[in-house]
Amino acid sequence: MSTKRKFVKAATPPNSDINVTPLVDVVLVLLIIFMVVTPLLEKDIEVRIPETEETPIEQMPQDNTQLIVKLDADGTYSINTEVVQKDEYVNKLRRMLTPKKKEDRIVFFVADDKANYGLLVAAFDGAKQAGAFVLGMATEDIPLAPAGAPVDPNAVPAPAPAPAP
Structure with missing residues (x-):
């Protein structure tokens, strides 16, 4: 028995064009997935911004008990101008x-614009380890009273920031 193979010749020549319909379907499904997932990826960080108040510098209270930690660009820490x-x-x-008292354990931080961010975070962590109750970040350098300068008893003290929950 001899079997001969018979080949069927296609009625039309092979199509070499790319079928883009499945590609468009996949792209549209991915687009919908990303549109749904993207809003869920956004995470908010709550930041309490203090209200601004115009106060002349000469009327600012000079409190010798106020703690200000300053971080310089070269990474040196100073507490109330003492390195x-x-x-x-x-x-x-x-x-x-x-x-x-616990409520009075407030530490303000002033960092140079070129200071290392990691050192600033380490300063925050160190202040919490030391027992600070409230940490405040100053955007401008806070003027300090010269050593031995009298504190004005009639001056209105600056409001302390509310503790973070």
Whole structure:
């Protein structure tokens, strides 16, 4: 028995064009998925921005008990204009915060624009370790009273920021 193979010749020549219909279907499905998922990916960080108030500099209260941590561009910490080594920072801040009541443990931070962000976060963490109750970020350099300057008893103290929940 001999079987001969028979080949069927196509009535039309093979089509070499790309069928884009499945490609368009896949792209539209992906577009819909991304349109639905993208709003869910956005995460909000709550930031409380203090209300601004125009106060002349000469009328600002000079409080010697106020703690201001300054971070310079070269990475040096200073607490109320006194330069502090990084390894002494937490202990010195703890000694300064311990005698205060919990609500009065407020530390303000002033960072140079070119300061390392990681060092600023480390300063925040160190202040929390030292017992700070409220951390505040100043956008402008806060003028300090010269050492030994009298505090004006009639001056109205600046409002303290509300503690974060």
